[in-house]
Amino acid sequence: MERDPILFAWRAAPRRHAAAVGLALGIGGPLAALALLCLRDLVDTLGRDTASTLPYLRLRLPGVDGGLVLAEGWPLTPVGLELAAFLTLAGTALALAGLGWIIARLCFSAEARAAWQLRRAATDAILHAPLGARDEARGLAHLVGALLGRIDGLLAVGVLVPALTAGAVVMSALAALLAAPRLLPVAVVGLLASGLAGALILRTGRARAELRRSVSGLAERALVDLVRRLPAVRSHGAAAQERVRLRAKALASRGALGRAEARLAYARAPAVALAVLLPALALGAALWRGAATPGAPPADVVTAGSLAAAGGAFALAALLVAVTLRLWVLRAEVAPSFREISRALSDLERRRPRGSAHALPVPEAGPLALAGVSAYEPGSGERLVGADLVLPMPAHAAITGGRGSGARVLAGVLSGQIEPTSGSATFAGLDLRSFDPAERARRIAYAAGEAILIEGTLRQNILYGVDPAAVIQEPVFVETLRITGLDSFVYARGLVGRIDPDADPELAGAVVAARQAVRAALAADNAERLVEPFDPERYNHQATVGENILFGEAVGTAFAASNLGRHPYLRAVLEAEDLTRPLVEIGLQVARSTVEIFADLPNDHPLFDAFSLFPAAERAYFEDLVARQSEASGWRRGPAGQRDRERLIGLSLRYSETRHRFGLIDAAFEERLVAARRSFSAMLPMHLKGQVEFYDPARVNAAASLEENLLFGRIAYGEAGAEARVRAVVRRVLADEDLERSVYRLGLESSVEPGLVGAGSSLGEGAIGPRERVAIDLARCLIRDPDILVVAILLDERKPEDFRERLARLRAARAGRGLIVCLPDAADLGALPPFHAVASVARNTVVAADEERVPA
Numbered sequence: 001m002e003r004d005p006i007l008f009a010w011r012a013a014p015r016r017h018a019a020a021v022g023l024a025l026g027i028g029g030p031l032a033a034l035a036l037l038c039l040r041d042l043v044d045t046l047g048r049d050t051a052s053t054l055p056y057l058r059l060r061l062p063g064v065d066g067g068l069v070l071a072e073g074w075p076l077t078p079v080g081l082e083l084a085a086f087l088t089l090a091g092t093a094l095a096l097a098g099l100g101w102i103i104a105r106l107c108f109s110a111e112a113r114a115a116w117q118l119r120r121a122a123t124d125a126i127l128h129a130p131l132g133a134r135d136e137a138r139g140l141a142h143l144v145g146a147l148l149g150r151i152d153g154l155l156a157v158g159v160l161v162p163a164l165t166a167g168a169v170v171m172s173a174l175a176a177l178l179a180a181p182r183l184l185p186v187a188v189v190g191l192l193a194s195g196l197a198g199a200l201i202l203r204t205g206r207a208r209a210e211l212r213r214s215v216s217g218l219a220e221r222a223l224v225d226l227v228r229r230l231p232a233v234r235s236h237g238a239a240a241q242e243r244v245r246l247r248a249k250a251l252a253s254r255g256a257l258g259r260a261e262a263r264l265a266y267a268r269a270p271a272v273a274l275a276v277l278l279p280a281l282a283l284g285a286a287l288w289r290g291a292a293t294p295g296a297p298p299a300d301v302v303t304a305g306s307l308a309a310a311g312g313a314f315a316l317a318a319l320l321v322a323v324t325l326r327l328w329v330l331r332a333e334v335a336p337s338f339r340e341i342s343r344a345l346s347d348l349e350r351r352r353p354r355g356s357a358h359a360l361p362v363p364e365a366g367p368l369a370l371a372g373v374s375a376y377e378p379g380s381g382e383r384l385v386g387a388d389l390v391l392p393m394p395a396h397a398a399i400t401g402g403r404g405s406g407a408r409v410l411a412g413v414l415s416g417q418i419e420p421t422s423g424s425a426t427f428a429g430l431d432l433r434s435f436d437p438a439e440r441a442r443r444i445a446y447a448a449g450e451a452i453l454i455e456g457t458l459r460q461n462i463l464y465g466v467d468p469a470a471v472i473q474e475p476v477f478v479e480t481l482r483i484t485g486l487d488s489f490v491y492a493r494g495l496v497g498r499i500d501p502d503a504d505p506e507l508a509g510a511v512v513a514a515r516q517a518v519r520a521a522l523a524a525d526n527a528e529r530l531v532e533p534f535d536p537e538r539y540n541h542q543a544t545v546g547e548n549i550l551f552g553e554a555v556g557t558a559f560a561a562s563n564l565g566r567h568p569y570l571r572a573v574l575e576a577e578d579l580t581r582p583l584v585e586i587g588l589q590v591a592r593s594t595v596e597i598f599a600d601l602p603n604d605h606p607l608f609d610a611f612s613l614f615p616a617a618e619r620a621y622f623e624d625l626v627a628r629q630s631e632a633s634g635w636r637r638g639p640a641g642q643r644d645r646e647r648l649i650g651l652s653l654r655y656s657e658t659r660h661r662f663g664l665i666d667a668a669f670e671e672r673l674v675a676a677r678r679s680f681s682a683m684l685p686m687h688l689k690g691q692v693e694f695y696d697p698a699r700v701n702a703a704a705s706l707e708e709n710l711l712f713g714r715i716a717y718g719e720a721g722a723e724a725r726v727r728a729v730v731r732r733v734l735a736d737e738d739l740e741r742s743v744y745r746l747g748l749e750s751s752v753e754p755g756l757v758g759a760g761s762s763l764g765e766g767a768i769g770p771r772e773r774v775a776i777d778l779a780r781c782l783i784r785d786p787d788i789l790v791v792a793i794l795l796d797e798r799k800p801e802d803f804r805e806r807l808a809r810l811r812a813a814r815a816g817r818g819l820i821v822c823l824p825d826a827a828d829l830g831a832l833p834p835f836h837a838v839a840s841v842a843r844n845t846v847v848a849a850d851e852e853r854v855p856a
Contacts (some may be wrong), residue, residue, distance in 0.1 A: 001121055001342045005151065005334055006158040012114035017159040020106040024160060025167045028099055032316070033171060035092045036309040038085040044305035049078050056081050062180055062300040103160070111156035115148055122341070125348040128437075130419060133351050134378065140344040147337045154330050165324045168317035175313035179286070179306035186285050187314055190278045195321045197271040202329050204267040208260040215253045222249055282311065359436035362443040364787055366428025368393050368414055368818075370846075373423035377409045379450075384409040387423070387846045391837050393788055394818040396811060400829060401841030407822050408448075408792045410841055414820055415446035415790040441465070444818075445781035449793030451773040458493065459748035462486075462779045472783060478744070480782045483809045484775040487744075494747030495707040495730075501700045507742050508700040514737050515697075515712050521729045530722045533713035534695045536677075539670035542714030545583070546653030549573075551677045552694035553703035559691055565650025569688060570680070577676040580649070586664045587648030588629065590655050591622045593662050613654050621647070659717050706746060710734075788818030804832065 002008040010017055037057050045054060058073030076084060122144045126137045169191060176183035226233075226242060233239055286302035368391045376383040384406040391397045391414070401407030412418030413425050416432040425432045432440065442465075454461055462480075466472065481487040501508035522528045532542045539548055546564045554560050564570060574580045590613055598608050603616035614622055625644055657665045665673075681694055693703035700709050710730055716722050734740050752768075768776070774793055781789055791810075803824070811819065811833070823829065829838065840848040 001118075001338075001345050003335070003339045003342045005154055005331055005338050008118075008338065009110065009114045009155040009158050012117045012155075013110035016106045016110035016113070020103045020110070020160050021163045023099060023103055023106075024164055028096065028103070028164075029167050029171065031092050031096050031099070033174075035089060035096075036171075036175060036312050038088050038092070039312060040303075040305035040309035041081060042085045042305070043308045044303050045078050045081055046304065051078060054078055054081050056084060059178065061178060107156040107160060110159075111153075114155040118144060118148070118341075121345055125345050125352075128352045129348050130351055133348060136344060136348055136351075140341065140348065143337060143341050143344060147334060147341065150337070151330075151334050154327060154334065158327055158331065161320065161324050161327055165317070165320040168313070168320045172310070172313040172317040175310040179310040180300060180302045182285050182288065183282065183302070183307075183310055186278075186281050187310065190274070190281070190314060191317055191321060193270075193274055193278075194318045195325065197267075197274055198322050198325045200267040201264070201271060202325055204260070204264045206329060208257075208264050211257055211260045215257050218249070218253055222246055279311075282307070282314075359439070360430055360434045362435050362439055362787070363428035363430065365393055367391065367426075368788070369426050370410075370413065370420075371424050371426075373413055373420045373425055375409050375413050375418050375420045377412060377418055380404075380408060382406050382409045383844050384413065384841075385844045387413075389414075389839055389846050391820065391839070393427070394816060395836035396814070396819045397821070397837040397839065398829065398832075398835045399820065399822045399839050399841060400827075401822075402825055405841045406844040407841040410839065410846065411790050411792040411820065411822050412446065412448070415444050415788075416440050417446045417448070442467075442784055443786055444788045444790065445784055445786035447774075447778045447781045447789065447791045447793070449774045449777055451768075451775075451777035451780070453752050453754040453768065453773075453776075455753060456751075457748065458490065458750045458752055461752050461776060462748075462783060464780055466780075466784055474741075477783070479813070480779050481744075483782060483806075483813050484779045485806060486772065486775045486779055489772050489775070490744055490747035491740075492747070493750045494743035494745070495727075496705040497743075497746030497750060498702060498704070499700050499706060499709065499746070501702060507739075510737065510739060510742075511700055511706065511709050512698065514710055514733060514739065517733045517737060518710050518730060521733050522726070525725070525729060527725055527729065530716050530719055530726050531711050531713045532716060533711075534697070536695070536697075537674065539674055540714060541658045542656070542717055544654050544656045545586075545665070545673060548673050549653070549676050549680055550692060551681070552692045553701055555691050555693055555703050558688065561654065562650075565653050566646050569685065571649075573676055573680050573683070574649070577672065577679055579672060579676055580645075582669070582672075583649045583652040584645050586655060587650070587652035588626070589664055590651050590660070590662060591648065592626050595619075595623050595626050611660075613651055613660070618647075622651075656717070706743065782813065786817075788820065789814060790820045792822050803827065807832065 002011055034057075037059075041054070041056055048054060053075040054077070055072075056074045056076045057071065059070035061068040061070060074084075122140055125140060129137045172187050172191065173184060176187040226246070229242075233242055286307050370387050370389045373387045374383070374385050382404055387406075387410060389410075399407050399410055401410075409418060413420060416425070416435070416437075419433065427435075427444070435443075451461075454464060462477075463472065478487070481490055499508055499511060519528065519531075519533070522531060532540055534540060534551070536551065544561075546561060549570070550559060550564070554564075557563055559567060559570070571580070574583060594612055594614065598605075598612060601608050603619060608616060612619075625647070629644065655662075655664065657663075681692075684692070693701050695701055695704075695712070697712065707727075707730060710733070711726070715726050734743060778791065781791075807821070810821075823832075838848075839846055
């Protein structure tokens with residue numbers, strides 16, 4: 001890869017850069033010159049309104065005998081010249097705007113192509129990197145990401161701006177020459193001086209900015225360290241010492257920063273002087289009319305218009321020189337990153353596994369053989385030494401060996417995913433490295449047990465690696481879920497999935513109809529009491545106070561449980577229904593009771609986490625509030641008292657009489673809360689209507705889960721086995737109503753977001769456990785229907801009969817196809833159906849290979 005950013009940008013899109021430069025100089029240059037000539041002629045009309053005609057766009061090179069006329073132009077009256085000049089300027093401005101748009105598109109397209117080539121080079125290097133180069137690949141990814149964030153603009157105009165600068169300098173020299181040859185040295189010297197002054201300012205300014213960032217970092221670390229030591233400062237009264245220490249550090253860093261700022265001030269001085277001297281030099285040269293030689297006629301008069309045109313060309317050139325200098329500084333800053341990336345790409349290229357020049361087709365059958373193979377897996381630290389093994393394929397083979405024995409490395413080598421450091425690994429007599437890596441992975445699948453999640457749906461994660469053009473039939477998909485044990489996981493995810501009634505009105509209608517079937521099934525099982533249905537006119541005893549007032553699902557964070565108590569609209573409803581003071585009293589009673597009940601338990605006790613209405617982080621606050629506020633009267637004034645009442649209202653809204661049983665809510669108060677529910681929904685402002693999805697017996701709640709929509713109520717709290725019985729009824733109803741396929745579909749469409757931690761409607765890292773990860777990795781391999789499946793980690797069930805059943809299902813699905821399984825430590829090989837071959841691994845080598853347990 002090219003190590004210079006500007007050369008890299010040019011080679012990434014030479015045609016686009018050449019087109020941009022050609023348009024800018026070939027069309028933009030003449031248009032800019034035309035605008036300067038119009039400006040010259042307009043200025044020259046000042047004070048010459050009585051002239052009969054004036055030359056328009058006349059080009060004359062000053063000199064002896066009237067100079068050299070390059071273009072005669074057009075004679076126009078003063079009024080006609082002014083009109084023509086203004087019209088030409090307007091047309092030139094529009095043309096330059098359109099030209100600028102085209103050039104900008106070309107530049108941005110070239111930048112995008114350069115960035116794409118940089119990402120492609122990094123992507124190719126990472127994709128072909130061996131397993132042992134993960135750290136280098138990760139470092140390359142960080143380098144490319146940081147570089148793309150810093151290089152904005154350089155890849156787009158790094159070629160164009162220097163070319164424009166050169167063109168502007170030439171145009172400035174020509175403008176000075178057309179005005180008067182004696183102005184040419186002034187223009188050249190002025191551009192050189194301004195460029196040198198700008199370079200000096202940029203260099204010193206860069207040094208000062210780096211020092212400023214360093215000083216800011218030191219100050220931040222010092223203050224953070226002060227916060228860390230704050231308890232000791234207060235305990236020992238060391239505030240004065242801390243001030244002295246921080247002042248000494250500030251003075252030490254201030255000295256270096258002051259010297260850098262002084263150097264920057266010195267660098268700016270020449271620029272200030274040039275700002276005064278250059279106009280004076282230009283005017284002096286223009287006013288000087290002395291003869292070049294004794295007896296020669298005086299020099300030509302420099303008109304005001306010519307001087308203005310020369311000044312405009314000089315300003316444009318000086319501006320572009322300054323921009324070029326800034327780009328040059330940016331180039332110097334990112335050039336080391338380019339060199340590091342180039343070095344990293346070269347290193348990964350050298351470590352890239354080498355195969356044959358032309359990829360060979362993967363055979364359908366043949367012996368899978370190792371001869372003197374040694375290999376190492378960086379992820380686990382396991383290694384394999386001097387392994388010799390022959391496995392006829394297709395067949396079912398088992399690999400036995402304890403953890404760290406090298407069995408997993410053997411599985412990786414047999415699949416071609418781990419390259420031997422010595423020896424040879426062949427399939428049907430052909431080196432595994434001679435096959436195309438993608439085709440080899442499709443035909444010889446490797447389930448390593450490390451399902452790396454991707455952003456998307458659960459279905460997309462399972463289909464990861466499948467040819468996009470391939471059509472996976474639904475029975476195959478369902479059977480894969482059943483074999484891997486993902487069926488129950490996907491079903492559970494489907495129950496918590498949400499239904500969009502607009503996108504799937506048929507399913508929404510079926511769910512609403514199934515509500516009655518669920519109620520009937522519960523009644524038939526004498527379990528109707530286990531679910532308290534939602535009724536707009538009744539208080540739901542299984543829900544909290546806040547949930548009863550809301551009577552719906554919050555959409556977004558406005559009415560989320562953590563924010564409900566301090567939302568202005570809800571507070572207004574509570575005031576209107578005269579519920580503010582009663583809820584504050586309930587909150588105070590809840591706080592007092594909770595503090596008393598859990599007084600002897602630590603914050604991390606499981607009972608506190610399970611039953612407390614406030615988190616452990618807020619425990620000290622409520623203990624202090626209860627200690628200073630024995631009754632709900634005489635509150636502190638101002639923001640402090642308002643905060644106390646707000647927190648207590650939030651506490652009361654999380655209270656449920658059925659669950660917490662403090663005896664704080666009676667039937668009369670329930671009626672008041674139901675009345676507040678009606679007011680909340682009736683007066684909800686238009687801008688908040690989208691923040692709540694209210695419960696409605698006649699339609700699906702788009703913000704609630706499928707299970708919640710089917711139950712349309714809450715499972716009774718405190719009833720032993722209630723959840724299991726209700727879910728069994730729900731599953732039976734879903735099967736009877738032919739809705740199980742929809743449940744699986746919702747589960748497969750669950751969003752997977754690897755960056756998240758929790759569960760919710762999206763599956764984060766914390767919502768998918770190790771067991772599900774192993775199953776997903778195995779499902780990815782099974783769904784591709786490979787010729788050979790190598791399983792490094794099979795689900796290690798705690799119950800031996802469960803493991804045997806899972807293995808039996810896998811072997812039945814792979815009947816007549818190749819299967820190599822690493823058995824877990826606890827597996828009893830004698831209790832399993834016989835394999836065609838068994839390889840025993842111990843002490844990092846194959847110690848025995850039995851190929852005659854069952855004839856192939």
